């Protein structure tokens with residue numbers, strides 16, 4: 482794997498040479514493979530309290546369809562999927578995580594694909610600045626399945642559901658998205674030298690900052706304010 486030297490600089494725990502990066506990518510790929518096998522196991526295992534933990538053998542066809550791609554980039558701290566079933570992951574994150582957590586990550590990401598979130602986003606025409614809200618809404622839809630949500634949490638997955646964002650359970654991600662749009666303020670930070678991409682957008686949900694406080698930040702431009710925002 483070829484690395485852009487700039488990516489390595491100043492990022493904690495990142496490998497410092499091309500050789501180290503290649504080796505870490507190789508090991509992390511192997512570990513992700515082990516996590517996939519663990520996730521789809523038929524035999525149950527026991528947790529530390531002696532309770533049965535079941536695998537997800539029925540997810541095996543979906544898991545096998547994934548293409549695992551190690552990627553070093555500061556915008557990819559953990560893992561994510563694209564619409565072509567490629568699962569990108571940060572090798573540093575993988576090497577620091579347990580197999581249980583990685584299997585939960587794989588399962589969570591698979592549900593983004595099985596629930597067709599990329600196609601729905603394309604159809605709905607989600608603007609770039611709303612990508613964060615869309616992702617939160619998509620996660621809430623996945624975690625509407627409370628048994629799944631509890632299982633992911635048990636494996637160390639730090640996810641959110643409707644309770645974490647303070648609203649009632651909604652039918653699907655479109656409903657969550659509208660709810661969040663009502664309650665969110667999104668602003669663009671303007672810093673010289675930083676290209677305007679989605680990283681330039683900041684999102685506040687349930688924000689109660691006054692107009693005067695906003696005005697005091699000279700480098701921000703409010704680009705969306707939901708009607709439910711005080």
Ligand SMILES: [Zn+2]
Pocket residue numbers: 589593619620
């Ligand atoms: Zn997600």
